[in-house]
Amino acid sequence: MEGITLSKVEEKLAKSLTAETTELIPYLPYLLQDLWELGSSPRDMLELIRKHIHVSAETKILDLACGKGAVSVNLAKELGCMVRGIDLIPEFIDFARKKAIEYGVEALCEFIVGDINEAVNAERDYDLVVLGAVGVVLGTPEETIRKLKQTIKPEGYILIDDAYGKKGVGDGYCSREEWLLILEKMKVRLIAEKIVEEDELIDLNREQQGLIRKRANELMKKYPEKANLFGDYIRSQQAECDLLENDVIGVTMLIQKMK
Numbered sequence: 001m002e003g004i005t006l007s008k009v010e011e012k013l014a015k016s017l018t019a020e021t022t023e024l025i026p027y028l029p030y031l032l033q034d035l036w037e038l039g040s041s042p043r044d045m046l047e048l049i050r051k052h053i054h055v056s057a058e059t060k061i062l063d064l065a066c067g068k069g070a071v072s073v074n075l076a077k078e079l080g081c082m083v084r085g086i087d088l089i090p091e092f093i094d095f096a097r098k099k100a101i102e103y104g105v106e107a108l109c110e111f112i113v114g115d116i117n118e119a120v121n122a123e124r125d126y127d128l129v130v131l132g133a134v135g136v137v138l139g140t141p142e143e144t145i146r147k148l149k150q151t152i153k154p155e156g157y158i159l160i161d162d163a164y165g166k167k168g169v170g171d172g173y174c175s176r177e178e179w180l181l182i183l184e185k186m187k188v189r190l191i192a193e194k195i196v197e198e199d200e201l202i203d204l205n206r207e208q209q210g211l212i213r214k215r216a217n218e219l220m221k222k223y224p225e226k227a228n229l230f231g232d233y234i235r236s237q238q239a240e241c242d243l244l245e246n247d248v249i250g251v252t253m254l255i256q257k258m259k
Contacts, residue, residue: 005177006257007189011110012135014206017154018224019231020040021232024229024230025089027219027230028089028099029091029092030066030219031212031215031216031219031230031233032216033215034211034212034214035068035208035212036070036095036099037091038067038068038070038132039050039132039161040070040130040133040135040161040252041252042071042073042074042075042130043074044161044196044252045071045075045130045132045161045252046074046075046078046079046191047194048081048181048194048252049079049128051192052157052191052192052252053127053157055079055080055127056081057080057082058081059079059081059128060082060125060126061075061083061084061126061128061129062079062123062129062130062223063085063086063129063135063259064086064116064120064129064131064134064138065086065087065088065116065131065132065133066085066086066092066130066131067087067096067133068092068095068099069085069092069095069096069097069109069111069132070095071085071110071132072096072100072109073099073100073103073105073131074103075130076100076103076105076108076109077104077105078104081108081110082108082109083109083112084109084110084111085109085110085112086109086111086112086113086116087111087114088115088116089113089114091191093111093112094214095113096109097119103220106179109127110143116134116137116138117127117134117137118145118239120147120150120151121128121150124149124151125152126151126152126153126156128152128157128158128159129151129156129157129158129162130159131144131159132159132160133162133170134138140188141174141179141182142185143157144160145182145183145186145188145255146186149188149257154259155206155256155257155258155259156256156257157254157257158253158255158257159253159254159255160252160255161251162251162252162253163244163248163251164176164251164252165221165247166249173247173248176251178181179253183255187258188255188256188257189252189255189256189258190249191255191256192253192254193253193254195250195251196247196249196250196252198245200219201244201250203224205241205245209234209237209241212233214239216230216231216233217230229237
């Protein structure tokens with residue numbers, strides 16, 4: 001299997017995909033090959049956009065850590081607007097480009113291999129920026145909002161797929177009240193939120209865990225000397241599922257930059 005040359009940000013990348021070590025990164029495309037949606041729900045994001053944002057053919061969307069392009073492709077298909085997706089894993093970008101062609105939106109979608117920590121310093125003047133389920137890749141919630149604000153126009157929008165920590169549990173996750181204080185401090189406002197339904201989340205976790213476990217077992221047979229690596233990944237995935245189902249509340253937030 002071909003290795004992937006990545007920068008120091010690979011540690012944050014690995015954590016965002018619940019890998020405990022960067023050694024696993026070259027195997028992530030194989031482990032996740034049966035999944036198109038990697039965390040974020042295109043349907044939830046589309047629902048929020050349609051309800052609260054006027055979109056036209058001139059609307060420009062930036063999808064950071066776009067993964068395999070599920071959100072980008074679906075937004076371009078349903079809204080007819082321009083979308084640029086950026087992700088660090090070349091195999092994911094290749095998959096996204098193929099999906100754009102499959103969905104007939106290759107003229108609307110541009111997919112680039114890149115580090116989103118660099119992209120937030122270069123990309124500007126978007127109507128909407130999307131950041132889905134990547135944890136601390138851009139830093140703390142406050143740092144993340146500050147960096148995302150740079151990429152959008154005045155009164156532009158931010159869509160974040162994250163989670164609210166439940167009181168007394170969910171270590172490392174801000175509560176809804178804490179998020180609201182952060183947003184106020186950063187001079188942005190919460191326009192709307194979409195909470196993940198518990199039953200839907202459990203069903204999705206079980207389905208995806210089964211697919212990942214199947215691919216991990218295949219890799220264990222092919223690389224028995226790395227069996228512990230793949231076994232640890234299965235366990236870390238399950239721990240993440242348990243956290244999402246018990247200790248935090250999954251949410252997609254639509255945030256607007258204030259004048």
